[in-house]
Amino acid sequence: MRRLLLLLMLACAGRLYADAGVLIPRDKQAPDPAILSLDEMSVEVLIDNGDARVRIVQIFANHTNRIEEGTYQFALPTGATVSDFGVWDGPTRIPAVILERKRAQEVYERARMQAIDPGLLQMGESDDSDPTRTAIFTAKIVPIPAYGTKRLELEYHQRVTATDFKQAFVLPLKPDAGQQQKARRFKLLVQLQSAHGIEGFHFNGNLYPLNVTKNEANNVAGLFEAENVSFDEDFNLTWSLPKSGADRLELLTHRDPAPPQPQADEHAPVRAAAPEPDFFEAQMLVGAAAAATPAAGASHTRIVLFDNSISMQWEKLERSYAALEAVLHGLRPEDHFNLLLFNQDVTSFKPRPIPASAENVRQALDFVRASKLRGGTDLAKAFAAGLAQSTEENGSLVLLTDGGSDRGESIVTAKIAARCNQLWKQSAHHPGVDIFAVGDDANLPLLRILARNDGVLESVNSTEPADFKLQSFLSKMTHSPLAGVKLRTTGGTSLVYALDESVYPGSFAQWVGQYQPGGKLLEAEVAGSRDGVAFTAKASAALPAVNAEHPQLPRLWAQARVDALLDQIAREGESTAAIDEIIKLSRRYKFVTPYTSFLAAPRSLLRPRVIRPGDPVLRVRTDPAITSVIALFPFGLTKPLRRLPSEDSQDRNAKAGDDPANHLWETRFLAPPEMKDGTYSVRLILRDTHGNTYREAKTFVIASTPPTVKLQLSTSRLHRGQTLTIKAAASQSTRTLTAHLEGLNPMPLHWSNAAAASVGELTIPRDMAIGRYTLTVTAEDIAHNLGTQEVVVDVLP
Structure with a gap:
């Protein structure tokens, strides 16, 4: 059967159907169950104190008499990152590994030369004209045997945030753009754990009713199984956090005394001599202030920028319009607003902001309903027009968009962000920039930069139920974040990072960090100000010798550390030390960064048995009496060989006269790049148990040029x-x-x-x-x- 290498990448296409995980046949633009159908699908969801780990197994069936190939697409929820992917080639599972981007490209090119379908999952811009997009994971799957099946496995992690003491989890199942996806068998396991408690656990919708098998104060579990399931809606859970647990600091810890395992693609795996650092997470559910009400008093002026470009069709338009209705209906009569429709041009509802009366709001909504989607998008032009309308104090811009921008002076994310930030700094009143992003392909990196101008960012996928995210957006728009929030720790902690730039009442304040191995106690204190009133919270946690209850903490810390390093690079430019650390963390904890790639390939490609200048291996078998072997190479290098007891011959039926050489010795050496292909001699010096010395000559071959x-x-x-x-x-x-x-x-x-x-x-x-x-x-x-x-x-x- 044809060997595999999978195409894994973050993609943005004009039309995507990816939510449930679909396999689109070659030469097709959409799923076709007559060719490839979803036979079985099982999902395991573990939500551990705000970290959701989702494992998905899908088996697709080929209904044709020929070998098929397809493109696998899965729409990741907002903020999710792929942590594992694998495909089964018959009885063999081919996993994905993280490689440094240059090395991944080398393997990619070599695979193409060997007629293996190559591909990469990469994060970050491949060039300045390719804005970083999120949410869509794609993989090219080849081959799918005639009348056979293909098994795929995907795992991702996602942070589950809180708003107004509520949390929600969405498993994307419904395909986008009016498509359908069915599974002959479907199984869903859900487990929810929270140190802060769980109240009002509820699954929304009618298609996937969970059988709740456990319902405790801090632990809830459920199961759903069915046949011939049509994924007509996403799976959606909501629950509340007890307000009685607010302002209480919780500490989660992780300690693994075993050294990390070597990477699968290493040519000479060497087990780490010391265990990895220990990790902790400090988490506090922030309570509401005594008089926590939306900001009142002075009137507000909101300039709403509504994206009506052609990219906003289908579900994106529905969610964007729902957000518009909620924003306008939330205005008070004394507030003012204006509405700007934008694509490659900008059309204003009124020349200047008007009072937010019920009649004016109704006319604004009619104005939107009477408009048509058309053209591309010039986000910078719309941003400038919005700033021109914001001429009063206490104002804000509200962007309802997918963040796409393919018109104007530049279509490069960094240049658009720089231009908009410059315009904002030059404005007289610096209005807050509040953004509700819609779509699986939303350009979140750009929108995140714009929202840092005294605003908030909330995003929702194309088919995801929008109610929870919309309520979160409206709440943050009308409340003030905490001020001066800081975490202080004792017990030898280091490299501590906050997980959110802004923290609001009813949400979590979270930090992750490392602590020194060998410690017995970790103490922490959070201090800050909520609506002008100071608060503190303290906690302590014993540090056992082994603690594997929260295995997500090392990866959560590593992602926060990489984010900090990327911010440092953005401010100060690239440095070798920062890039090397990013690559090391990405490989160790298995997530993609702008400097690494996610490559799925046979192990023979990741660890090829190729002798080439720079990385040859010398192996020698000796009599058991030999205690040491030293190699003298023709280019002046002297290296001792290491014995490999696990490779010793164990022939119990050996007879007298048989070859007694059953001990294996090995060394790797660095051959000079200028060495030409050919056969070379190496002198070996062997010493036995009695101190006798022997000299032998062996040959080795340098062959780096592929045959023609x-x-x-x-x-x-x-x-x-x-x-x-x-x-x-x-x-x-x-x-x-x-x-x-x-x-x-x-x-x-x-x-x-x-x-x-x-x-x-x-x-x-x-x-x-x-x-x-x-x-x-x-x-x-x-x-x-x-x-x-x-x-x-x-x-x-």
Whole structure:
């Protein structure tokens, strides 16, 4: 079967159907269950004190008589990050690993040369014209056997925030843009844990009624199983946090005394000598002030910017309009507002802000309903027009958009953000910039930068129920965040990071950090001001020798650390130390950064057995009496060999006279790049248990150049049942030659003196689907370097 390398990337397309995890057949623009259907799907959700870990297993069935390929799409919830992905090639699971971006690109290119479908999951802009998008995870899946199945596994983590003492979790299942997705079997397991308590646990909707199997004060669990399920809505949970637990600080800790395991792609894995640091999270549910009411008194002026470009169609438009209604109906009669519709142009409801009377609000909504979606988007022009309307104190801009901007002076995220920030700083009254972002493809990096201008940002996916996020947005718009919030700790903590830039009453104030191994007690205190009234909260936690109750903490800390390093790079420019640390943390805790890529590939590609200048391996077997081996290389290097007891021969049936050399010794050495391919001698000095010294000479081969292949075919147009003669010539170092036609088993080619080439005969099956196929001939040399040549052949009736 054809080897796999998966295409994993964050993508933005004109039309996406990704919420439940769909597999779109090749040459199709949408899912087609007549070709590829979802046979089984199981989901495990664990929400541990605001961190949701979601594990999804999907099995897709191929209903055709040919090998299929497809593009897998999954819409990640806002703020979620992929932490694992795998696909099964028959009985073999091929996992994804994190690689430094340059190395991933090298493996990617090498895979393409070997006719393996390559791909990457990458975060960050690939160039200045490619804005960073979030939410859409895609993977190219090849092959999907005829009348067979393909199993995919996806895991992601997501922070579950709180607003007004309420929390909500959404599992995206409903496909976007009016599409449908069904599963023959569906299973959903949910477990919720909270140190602050759980009240009013409720699942919304009618399609996935949970059977609640546990309902305790701090722990809730449920199960749903069904057949022939149509995903017509997302799965949505809501629950409340007891106000009696507010202003109480909770400490979560993690300690693993075992050293970290080596990475799967390391050429010479070396187990870490020391355990990783210990981690903690400080979490406080912020209570409401004694007189916590929305800001009153002076009137407000809100300038609403409503995106009516063509990208806002379908569910995005519905959610954006719902937000508009909520914002306008929330105005008081003494407030003022204006409404600007924008795409590549800006259309104003009124020349200047008007009173927020019921009649004016009704006319504004009619004005929107009478408009049409059209054109592209010039976000900077709309932002400038909004600032021009905000001429009074106590004002704000409200942006209802997906953040797309493909018109104007620049379409580069950084330049748009810089231009808007410059305009805001030059404005007379500096209105707050409050943004409600909609869509799976919302340009959150750009909108997050704009919202830092004294505003808030809330986002909702295209099919996600918007009620909870909208209420959160309105609440933050009308309340003030805490002031001067700080965490102080004792017990040897370091590298402590806040998880939110602003904290509001009814939400969580959270920090993650490290503490020194060996400590026995961790003490922490939070202090700040809420509506002008100071508050404090204290907590302490014993630090046991082992604590694995909250395994998400190392990864949560690592992401916060990387965010801090990226901010440092944005302010001060790139540094080698910062980039190296980002790559190290990303690989260790398995998440993507602008400097790393998520690559799924066979282990043979990640850890190739290729001897090449820079990374050869020397292995020697000796008699058990030998206690040390030293190698003297021809280029002046001297290195001791390390014995590998786990590789010793264990032949219990060995007889007298058999080879007694059953101890394996190994060393890796750095061959100079200028060494040419060829055979070299190395002198070995061996010492036995009696102190005797022996000298031997061995040879090693440096082979870094892939073999070349020249392919000859009798014809490139074949009828079913016809036999094709394949002739191939390859480099002298070639050890094996293999021909592979898509959909058929690989076939070895053997040397023929008569033909003066390696020859094989391939018979086209009589039931093979008519179409165009790729024939690949692969040459492998003594160092396992691979060279290939491809030709296209047509199969005819």
